[in-house]
Amino acid sequence: MxxxxxxxxxxxxxxxxxxxxxxxxxxxxxxxxxxxxxxxxxxxxxxxxxxxxxxxxxxxxxxxxxxxxxxxxxxVRETLAAAPPQRLGPDPTPDTTLRLTVLRALARLPARQRAVIVLRFYEDLTEAQIADVLEVTVGTVKRTKHDALNRLRADAPEMLTDAPEFAGRPGPVPRGLAK
Known part of the structure; x- marks a missing residue:
């Protein structure tokens, strides 16, 4: 073999x-x-x-x-610019603004909070699976997710929504991360 x-x-x-x-x-x-x-x-x-x-x-x-x-x-941390340096024309898709908002908001999160948000809402892993991936406890994942969502609510409230498909989950879900 x-x-x-x-x-x-x-x-x-x-x-x-x-x-x-x-x-x-x-x-x-x-x-x-x-x-x-x-x-x-x-x-x-x-x-x-x-x-x-x-x-x-x-x-x-x-x-x-x-x-x-x-x-x-x-x-030394690289950061995304607040706005693109120059617009070459209209947005190619209606979701461009949302995607840029999501990326800027994720860039402002600390690495662990960003990882928890990406693994939970983009990869759709459970809290136990995230704890296994990050080698932390489930309680740490829950607290980190809570803190990250609070920070997203404060930094980028325009990207959060109470979408019906996430009705069972606590708090609003980042729209740009929902599949």
Whole structure:
């Protein structure tokens, strides 16, 4: 049996979804591609052990840990500009403003809060799954989510909505993160 059997297929089928997750974590396309490449390289190194379990969860955990490690190493944080430098024409889609609002709001959150929001509302993981990915307790996930939503309510109230599909969940849900 080849050591990397199934890895190519996994990357081919999941890379776009994992790339979006990396982008939401970093807020920058190029940093997201670097982050995903590093995570997939680490996954490949452990593929024989990972392939029979849950490779998606493993890669998400590596994405988060690599992102936090890079943030700790850099200490210089890049931020998104408040407005694009120049408009070349009308918005290509009606959701552009919402997407930019979501990205700016996510960029203002600390790394752990951003990770919890992305994993909960974009990846649709349960609090227990998020706790497993981030290697924290469920209580920490709940508190972090609560704090992050409060910060989003204060920083970007225009992106929050009480959508009926999220009626069972506490508090408003970020519109741009809802699937």
């Amino acid at each position: 080849d050591r990397y059997e199934g890895f190519r297929e996994f990357v081919g089928s999941r890379s776009s979804a994992l790339s979006r997750t990396a982008y939401l974590l970093t807020g920058d396309f190029h940093l997201a591609q670097d982050l995903l490449q590093a995570a997939l390289a680490k996954t490949a190194a452990h593929w024989p052990r990972v392939r029979d379990g849950n490779p998606d969860a493993y890669v998400r955990r590596v994405l988060y840990h690599e992102h936090v490690s890079g943030w700790r190493r850099r200490r």
